[in-house]
Amino acid sequence: MRAALLALAFLLAGLAQAASIAMPGSGRPLWLLQLVSLGVLAFGLRRLRDENAGWRRAGLHAWLFSTAWLSGTFWWLFISMHTYGGLAAPLAAIAVLALAAALGLYYALAGAWFVRRGPRGTVTGALVFAALWTLAELVRGSWFTGFPWGAGGYAHVEGPLSGWAPWIGVYGIGAVAALAAALVALARPAARAELAGAALLVAVAFGFPLVAQPSRGEAAGTLQVALLQGNIAQDEKFVPNGGIENALRWYGEQLRDARASLVVTPETAIPLLPQQLPAGYLEAIQARYASGSQAAVVGLPLGDRQGYTNTVLGFRPGATSAYAYSKHHLVPFGEFIPFGFRWFIDMMSIPLGDFRSGGLAQPALAWQGQRIAPNICYEDLFGDEIGANFRDAATAPTILLNVSNIAWFGDSIAIDQHLAISRMRALEFARPMVRATNTGATVVIDAEGHVTHALPRLTRGVLEAPVEGRTGLTPYARWVAHLGLWPLWGLACAIVAVAFVRRRRAA
Template sequence: MRGRAPFPFAIALLAGLAQAVSIAAPWNGQPQWWLQLLSVCALAWLLQREPPRRAFFLGWAFATAWLTATWWWLYISMHDYGGLPAVLTVVAVVGLAAFLSLYYAAAAGLAARSGGRWGAVVFAALWTLAELLRVTVFTGFPWGEGGYAHLGGPLAGYAPWIGVHGMTFVAAFIAAAVAALPRQRLGGVAAAACLALGLALPLAGAFSTSAGRVPVTLLQGDIPQDEKFEHGSGIPMALNWYGTQLRDATTPLVVAPETAIPLLPRQLPEGYLETVLQRYGRGTQAALLGIPLGNTKEGYTNSVMGVKPGAGAYRYDKHHLVPFGEFIPPMFRWFTEMMRIPLGDFNRGTVGQPSFDWAGQRFAPNICYEDLFGEELGRRFGNPTVAPTVFVNVSNIGWFGDTIAIDQHLQISRLRALEFERPMLRATNTGATVIIDHRGQVTHSLPRYTRGVLVGEVEGRNGITPYAWWVARAGLWPLWLLFGAIAALAMRQRRRAGPAT
């Protein structure tokens, strides 16, 4: 008879908290790959000892604890800056986590139901399918996926081959295989061999070549978020500081963060934008500026404006908008009207917008959490001759305070750099403003929550990684089909074997 784990729900909750910590540890902001494996291993161990119904609720408890502890800082944006009542804010944050955790609950229940000698593979496939659902359904919010914990760890070599979702699968398989070791002698030997292979296989390759180096200037205004859109304080502060830095910068490229210019062009003081356009419209320098664009008739966009000599203004419009912050989901206008968040309903840009060509490089902007969606960034890599050589992320994480959100977002950017073997420039309002090389390493950085100017050099890269090649052509469909087929075969085998005990 199968033994029952003591306090299984307590173990599931603690393991979920450990999973959250593994993405970016509170003590140093770095991923902890071993802790991520341990947390999923604990869950897999629990599931193999429980019937499907209890497994469903254990998976739900694990994921709710994990996701709540991962993005608890949403409380700051909704309550401190949005003015939502504290109780309602807690309900919203935990409710979002609990709702999205249903994907993982279903994966856990199905994994317990399928069982069999291929249990580790089936668990990993179902778990990754749950992650893919979180990427796509209701516009997607995959913040805190387990694969990010393996940045810098033994599994990081998988990144340019199969991306973060593939890394999530490999990690889940290893964790489940280890959990099964005491129960399956023959299967345990095979699992141990696969574990050794996964940890030791040197997959990291050199799929890119240098496209040259360019000096850059990244601006971090540190405008207080509660003043950022105030006409009597934050707006003149931003216009004055960024105007001065744009005037005095000397490098070939200058990058200002998301909504560094916090007004629409028609709202700016007379001559302000014209001065910037004239400054960079001739000479040897160019600039990328975060600014809202649009009008009442056509709608508004969260955008990056690019200015360079001898050409009209470049424009990138954010495609992947933040629910409630940048667009209002159907039937939720009442919710957003309770918060004091400006410019809450933007238009979407298209996927795969052209890069900003300058100084022998192709700079590809993305705004805020758009770098969370590698499959969308990958759309720009279908044609190697026009593929980006440098990613540029402009963000304002000031909405979430001086919290672990800054570190989590930094790790997301680092993994995108590793997947595509492209450097990433990050210009933010409060941090982390950094230069990341094509190996995912931070080479230059500014202290967070300081007003400063980061001057450094970025090396652009040419070439296409295997991940960039297939995701540009097929998106996430190869993963959906592969893991879906594994899950379907397992369910079919289980039906033939009879009901679960």
Template sequence: MRARGGILPALLACAAGLAQAASLAWPGSGQPVWGLQILSLAVLAALLQAAPRPRSAGARAWWFGTAWLSGTFWWLFISLHTYGGLPAPLGVLAVAGLAVFLASYYAIAGLLYRALAPASRLGAALLFAGLWLLAELARNTLWTGFPWGAGGYAHVDGPLAVLAPLVGVYGIGFVAAFLAMLLARLHLADARSGRAWLLLAVLALGLGGLYGWHDRSRGDSAPAHAPLTLALLQGNIPQDEKFQPGSGVPTALHWYGEQLAHADASLVVAPETALPLLPQQLPPGYLEAIARRYSHGEQAALIGIPLGDLKTGYTNSVLGFAPGRSAPYRYDKHHLVPFGEFIPPLFRWFTELLDIPLGDFGRGPLGQASFVWHGERIAPNICYEDLFGDEIAAQFRVPETAPTVLLNLSNIGWFGTGLAIDQHLTISRMRTLEFDRPMVRATNTGATAVIDHRGVVTHRLARATRGALYASVQGQGGAITPFAWWAARWRLQPLWILGAICVLVAFFVRGNRARRSRKASLQSGLDVSI
């Protein structure tokens, strides 16, 4: 590609960025398209390769990132404007501002690539992959992290999914970026000689062989317990009514109370803030009646509810009730949503513009105990906590007590009933592949679903409907995945090191090449003078 300057490279970068967004959840079907993710990234790689200067390469990567991220989480506008009461122009500016800020990570990566790119095809692919990996990790980590829509999620159904239990979603993104740069560096001469195509064929065969080996090695071991029967409750309480005492609150208390009293399943799960009041604000005896209902028999319940008070602070929590427990099980959300659940420093003025309740929570500890029921160790996470696989991994440090089932309780009704639901389901599917554990999801508006340990959605309730999903889940125990093992110990540090090594090698190679060039020029000058 020979796009050198002007508006055309920026337009191409924006188009490729929007294609990257579409690859995560194709509009209409909501399904990820892994091939589109690599192709759109290859367009960016070609634009960087053709950039005349590092600064222009950084600008192209910035346009790509801004379009990609805006096209991925545009639905934040719904929460800010429709439910938060922020004027529409300010809502657009807020979403665009977040995308612009996060795109700066990719702009820096593009600038460094053009400044350090080696001549060799393999070296260029490794450098691009390393820089892409570092940018993705920065978006996951800095300022508490907002990694929604990382490129690796597009591969949950593709051949690279085999890498999930080994290196996780960001390792998949690294390999996808490597392949994208290889495609971008293809030339007609390469096609005629077949060298580049041979390399791609070897990589494809290697991945295919790895997939076959991994699939056979996992097998279907005999389960230690019978499947756990579930009743997953989806109240579909309108978000603009959910916390209103005259509409959403009494509706939620009545409907969830009825379901919890009569559901016929071993485990009943109500989603995030299903009970939208603090325990002391509930009608007298309401929570006590639920506790009595599950104090005997063969049923247990997990319920999303806010906890705390003005003096001790508030938490976004899950309470669990089961026979034989002297006190309710409790899980407190650890990774909070900026602005929605905590107010970043210097930004209280922004939250005061919004009409969103419960805006400042406390954090629960990392690696909280699982809820043990019928031989399963069930590990809750709340809403977008399931984006952070390295934090979920904290519970896998000791294999003997590692979760056998993951459970996500969500309410993303703040963001409408469209692509945000599809994207979140894909995120949960990736977690099941990384940990080789099923994921159960109970949500307010969708996607309420059961995902098996192979990432397959086995049961699903229609979105934006009120009802209970009766299903079953087979927990998985035994050995933990390589990703779970190393992420439990070092979080994402090994991937940071991998990305840094790729950049440092390119830096030293370029430095050595420059020194050789200066030495050759000096020698040539001496020869001429002699």
């Protein structure tokens, strides 16, 4: 009975971790719930260690936690595969669970190692727990192209740990959260010295951002934007005489009539290759913005049936050719087919499902004193790749721009989760993030991560708002631009290695 209750506690804690990133109903992040969830994980692993339950059982319980957390986070993949991809419901459910279970193995290994080799002291144990948690998060975010959606640090886009973002980024915040939670969970009331040390470290973790705020740079002027949200249903998007004509008509009218300095459409708002468009359609947009004081960013696929890219084109006065940014980090299955999985894709109906990748750190769009760096869909999930644009302060973006189409996932929590991701990027780089999406969230986020203007989701409309660009580099932007995430890898590995050596010498 006790074993069943312990397993249930791990499962519920994992689901709480999922809810903490964007609470169902409100969509708000709940930083305290994320800390409690991690605390339950650390406490449960300590109990298993104290009971000499063995590393295999510890790994199993950590796997239960992570599988519940991850499947509870990205369950909406079921909608894309079944509702819009045509995959049978049982197979779609199995696919989501299998992905969560596979990614959960990283955390299972971390839990098993903690119980088998981790130190028993409160402070040293908490440091190793945080290091192992961070390594599992980094592996999930990088191996096999990476799928770090729902990383624990996103729950802290609000709250006392959000001030760490411009210093150490989302993974660093996740490490600090894991450290703070483990210090409380592993502390033993009888060990006063350890309790005092744990309390001091928790106080530092929460207090540091309040007294060590980095410079957020200088204002770089204001740009008036118009963000278009067409609300084209995914099951209509590629239908002739339906969603295609609807999109071409509505986006064409808005691009023609807009009065803002910069007009932005969502990802693949124009759902056809240029050669498939009605005669003169793209040329009319280009002519509209060839003179005057306005520019436009338009999302569409480029290429031909032998190969195409997910691209945004920028049209502006005085330019001899259109600006182009092509998506670099593609979505497995949705935008490229991993080796050996053609059979799986063939079971679904996904148009334009095998894109070519664009390059990393492509030039920004220069317009009216701003340097605007686009990213497409879930590319804003990879802060280290966005950071590659900040290697030179003189050419670093002043505004970040995300264009997305999350209609694949319906009216689900994916919209709120993606908003939290974009807010974290704004905090890390102290840059506004402008989002133009098909169904939501179409918003303007300022350089402090606050949503200043927003359209209601699942409605058709135009969001007109001012955006203040920013210059300067945060500490995170400086080190991640040149070193990527390697400092976090190195620090976490060093902590685990030192603990391992000390444990071997003491044995």
